Amino acid sequence: METSDCAGRGHLNPAACRMVAEFFSVYANPTRISILCALRDGRRTVSELAEHAGVSLQNISQHLRVMRDKGAVRTAREGHHVYCAVADPRFLEGVRLIHDALMDGWRHGPEAVFGQHAAAAAQPEA
Numbered sequence: 001m002e003t004s005d006c007a008g009r010g011h012l013n014p015a016a017c018r019m020v021a022e023f024f025s026v027y028a029n030p031t032r033i034s035i036l037c038a039l040r041d042g043r044r045t046v047s048e049l050a051e052h053a054g055v056s057l058q059n060i061s062q063h064l065r066v067m068r069d070k071g072a073v074r075t076a077r078e079g080h081h082v083y084c085a086v087a088d089p090r091f092l093e094g095v096r097l098i099h100d101a102l103m104d105g106w107r108h109g110p111e112a113v114f115g116q117h118a119a120a121a122a123q124p125e126a
Helices: 014-023 030-041 046-053 057-069 089-107 110-122
Strands: 073-078 081-086
Touching (some): 030 046, 030 081, 046 057, 081 089
Antiparallel strands (some): 073 081
């Protein structure tokens, strides 16, 4: 059975499907999404990312390790600081595309489509 790659450029074999599914673990956590959003304007220190996400340095380091292992971010040490950057800007585009699709669905019936979290997700950040 053949499967589309969703972009119309051919087919994904089972190994490629597993690779994509494993990468989606980056998107499966709100803190990691927050990290990606914080990096949209360029690199940030680990401390800046922890402050942005509202988590401890230890916690942000664990998330960054997952993201680095999956290839979503890259890090570089400069003096006493570790800087992080998005490995490929298309990963940010993925966040935007998913968000936009969810919000389009929300406008057509949030609770039916997205359950109890729909109303909170549509609220702008204070």
